[in-house]
Amino acid sequence: MSEKISALRSIHSEAAFLSENGYYGEYGGSYIPEILVPAFTEIKEHFEAIRQDDAFWQQYCALLADYSGRPTPLTYADRLTRHFGRARIYIKREDLNHTGAHKLNNALGQALLARKMGKTRIIAETGAGQHGVATATVAAKLGLSATIYMGREDMERQYANVFWMRRLGAEVIPVDYGSQTLKDAINEALRDWVSNFETTHYVLGTASGAHPFPSIVAYFQSIIGIEAKEQILRSAGRLPSRVYACVGGGSNALGVFQAFYPHEEVQLIGVEAGGQGKESGRHASRIAFGEGKPGVAQGYKTLFLQNNEGQMNDTFSIAAGLDYVGVSPILANLSERGRIQFSAATDAEVIEALEIVMKTEGLIPALESTHAFAGAFRDIAESSKSDIFIVNMSGRGDKDIFNIAEGLQDEEWKAFIHRKNAQFEA
Amino acid sequence: MKNGKHLSTEKTPSSKLSLAERITGTRTSGKSIQLMTHQILGYPDFETNYEMIRLFHESGVDLVELQLPFSEPIADGPIFLRANQASLANGTTTLKCLEFAGRVASDFPEISFLFMTYYNIVFQYGIDSFVKECATIGIRGLIVPDAYPEESDKFLEACREYNVEPIMIATPYTPDERLAYLSEQTGGFLYCAARKGVTGSKTAFGKETDEFLTRVRSQAKTPIAVGFGIQSEEDVRFLHGKCDIAIIGTQLLKVLEQDGLNGVKRFLKSLAVLH
Numbered sequence: 001m002s003e004k005i006s007a008l009r010s011i012h013s014e015a016a017f018l019s020e021n022g023y024y025g026e027y028g029g030s031y032i033p034e035i036l037v038p039a040f041t042e043i044k045e046h047f048e049a050i051r052q053d054d055a056f057w058q059q060y061c062a063l064l065a066d067y068s069g070r071p072t073p074l075t076y077a078d079r080l081t082r083h084f085g086r087a088r089i090y091i092k093r094e095d096l097n098h099t100g101a102h103k104l105n106n107a108l109g110q111a112l113l114a115r116k117m118g119k120t121r122i123i124a125e126t127g128a129g130q131h132g133v134a135t136a137t138v139a140a141k142l143g144l145s146a147t148i149y150m151g152r153e154d155m156e157r158q159y160a161n162v163f164w165m166r167r168l169g170a171e172v173i174p175v176d177y178g179s180q181t182l183k184d185a186i187n188e189a190l191r192d193w194v195s196n197f198e199t200t201h202y203v204l205g206t207a208s209g210a211h212p213f214p215s216i217v218a219y220f221q222s223i224i225g226i227e228a229k230e231q232i233l234r235s236a237g238r239l240p241s242r243v244y245a246c247v248g249g250g251s252n253a254l255g256v257f258q259a260f261y262p263h264e265e266v267q268l269i270g271v272e273a274g275g276q277g278k279e280s281g282r283h284a285s286r287i288a289f290g291e292g293k294p295g296v297a298q299g300y301k302t303l304f305l306q307n308n309e310g311q312m313n314d315t316f317s318i319a320a321g322l323d324y325v326g327v328s329p330i331l332a333n334l335s336e337r338g339r340i341q342f343s344a345a346t347d348a349e350v351i352e353a354l355e356i357v358m359k360t361e362g363l364i365p366a367l368e369s370t371h372a373f374a375g376a377f378r379d380i381a382e383s384s385k386s387d388i389f390i391v392n393m394s395g396r397g398d399k400d401i402f403n404i405a406e407g408l409q410d411e412e413w414k415a416f417i418h419r420k421n422a423q424f425e426a
Numbered sequence: 427m428k429n430g431k432h433l434s435t436e437k438t439p440s441s442k443l444s445l446a447e448r449i450t451g452t453r454t455s456g457k458s459i460q461l462m463t464h465q466i467l468g469y470p471d472f473e474t475n476y477e478m479i480r481l482f483h484e485s486g487v488d489l490v491e492l493q494l495p496f497s498e499p500i501a502d503g504p505i506f507l508r509a510n511q512a513s514l515a516n517g518t519t520t521l522k523c524l525e526f527a528g529r530v531a532s533d534f535p536e537i538s539f540l541f542m543t544y545y546n547i548v549f550q551y552g553i554d555s556f557v558k559e560c561a562t563i564g565i566r567g568l569i570v571p572d573a574y575p576e577e578s579d580k581f582l583e584a585c586r587e588y589n590v591e592p593i594m595i596a597t598p599y600t601p602d603e604r605l606a607y608l609s610e611q612t613g614g615f616l617y618c619a620a621r622k623g624v625t626g627s628k629t630a631f632g633k634e635t636d637e638f639l640t641r642v643r644s645q646a647k648t649p650i651a652v653g654f655g656i657q658s659e660e661d662v663r664f665l666h667g668k669c670d671i672a673i674i675g676t677q678l679l680k681v682l683e684q685d686g687l688n689g690v691k692r693f694l695k696s697l698a699v700l701h
Contacts, residue, residue, distance in 0.1 A: 031545055031572040033501045034595045035622050037604065177511055183498065190500045195623035296545045296572065297498045309520045310550030311497040 022211025027329035101395030128321030129161025131205030206249025210299030221255025250328030271375030273317030274344030445614030468518030503626030531564030629655025
């Protein structure tokens with residue numbers, strides 16, 4: 001335990017992704033309405049304090065270990081490796097974290113932070129519903145009340161998660177305007193927060209938003225990379241050649257990249273949602289397609305998909321969790337500095353990659369996480385047998401059964417839904 | 427004040443005066459509290475915006491806040507949010523807004539026109555060009571709630587260079603030290619949000635408002651405006667003698683949507699008693 005604490009602390013001393021002034025190159029900052037200034041001051045002070053607080057870390061690490069089931073394994077994907085016959089592929093299994101995704105690492109950390117600040121209520125936005133479920137879960141575990149904002153379209157895409165959030169005791173509020181996706185859920189959570197900050201902490205789920213949220217989320221997610229680095233050194237005796245992670249806002253990518261960041265020889269690759277491809281205009285790739293432009297919205301400066309006048313574009317992806325108009329300012333900066341490469345996987349490539357992973361490894365990655373696999377598969381032909389790829393499987397795909405069945409055009413499933421429907425109507 | 431009375435009391439050409447001078451000038455002319463109203467440009471359409479402003483002018487409204495719509499208006503409540511999005515869906519652009527603003531500023535010179543928008547609109551236009559354009563077309567101040575002053579050096583510099591006032595927002599939760607800072611940074615007037623939350627819901631004006639405004643008065647170097655949740659003559663009367671400007675935003679849009687321009691006329695008449 002104390003080893004883990006000191007490993008977490010070492011991230012802080014390396015200060016890879018922590019920023020005192022909130023800027024990562026030209027990106028980041030804190031463009032917040034005046035009413036939120038006291039709330040941000042409070043968070044900054046407490047975040048600073050908990051980083052030095054042994055009791056806090058003991059509690060956090062104990063919950064990660066005994067409640068969430070960490071460390072998650074790093075699985076050697078032998079059949080997948082043989083399938084391509086090139087680089088050895090290892091999979092970081094965030095799907096085995098409690099609630100089935102990496103999201104709990106951050107939700108737990110921030111919920112403990114909220115309790116430290118004397119808040120009794122937490123609110124969150126959610127896209128795929130994983131962060132919503134994680135927040136609802138920690139709220140139940142820590143005795144806080146929770147409200148989750150979710151775009152109406154995302155609720156339809158991820159109804160199983162809506163069901164679980166409500167059953168876990170959280171209030172789920174549909175967001176009915178805009179593109180009805182993640183960005184709109186963030187706006188609505190911010191509106192709640194400006195009215196209720198005295199009792200409420202906003203558990204932002206991704207490494208975006210106003211300072212210090214990118215730092216906080218990257219910090220709590222850094223456990224993924226810390227474990228993965230230890231695990232790969234132990235099992236392969238060396239660092240990987242490449243690490244792949246999907247990028248929506250950027251929380252799982254920053255989580256896994258952080259520990260490898262100081263090792264220049266390790267290539268870090270973020271895979272965005274290519275949707276129906278660059279030409280279609282229906283995608284959520286801010287960096288790989290080169291279409292994101294610097295802008296200021298939702299409290300921070302980053303690359304946004306926007307028109308010439310600064311109105312945000314609608315984004316598209318098969319994966320609700322990647323369907324976001326901005327990107328972590330930390331990633332925007334690391335991309336500009338050339339430390340992280342970006343690619344985008346289309347919906348079709350994702351479905352194809354998913355079938356390969358399911359059949360060779362018996363794993364069902366979330367559609368979000370499958371983007372990371374698709375990115376790795378695209379590059380693998382150029383690799384050699386002496387290379388090692390780590391793919392961060394940020395979450396499990398059971399939640400996606402409706403979308404995956406649709407993507408795979410599974411006739412049996414469709415027939416089952418018809419029967420179920422008839423049964424309810426009877 | 428009778429309709430259009432400000433026309434006859436003008437001595438110095440008002441266009442030469444600074445925003446604060448225009449505000450205090452009207453005060454010394456006997457008006458005890460001024461009214462600032464609001465329009466979301468392009469909603470329901472520019473023609474209605476123009477008719478609304480004509481009514482404001484007839485009723486003796488002193489300042490009008492013209493909001494340039496943005497797709498992510500985080501400080502706005504549901505009514506303004508939907509109006510922002512409907513306006514954009516109608517095809518409203520920054521250029522159309524600038525053109526319209528130039529027209530009303532020239533047609534109604536007695537009114538001080540301000541822009542309210544979000545930082546990205548200014549940022550994408552080009553901070554310097556945007557503020558310069560405001561000065562050219564007669565916009566006197568800018569309210570940009572997410573242009574957090576510590577982050578917006580370029581914006582504040584441009585405002586000072588072109589003499590377009592950057593209007594800061596204070597809230598009952600703003601500590602004294604920060605209040606002093608905001609009073610220092612703001613130009614024209616200090617915008618006091620009477621409560622937490624977003625635009626459009628009711629404020630219970632009372633002892634807490636009084637305490638807040640007393641605190642503001644002890645620090646402010648400019649006139650003081652109060653907004654967020656002013657819905658009736660009673661609310662305006664409460665603010666009498668406690669601030670210089672009462673801001674009515676969402677309520678006017680509600681009245682327009684429910685009772686049309688005639689409803690707005692009646693509503694403004696109910697407030698005009700105060701003048």
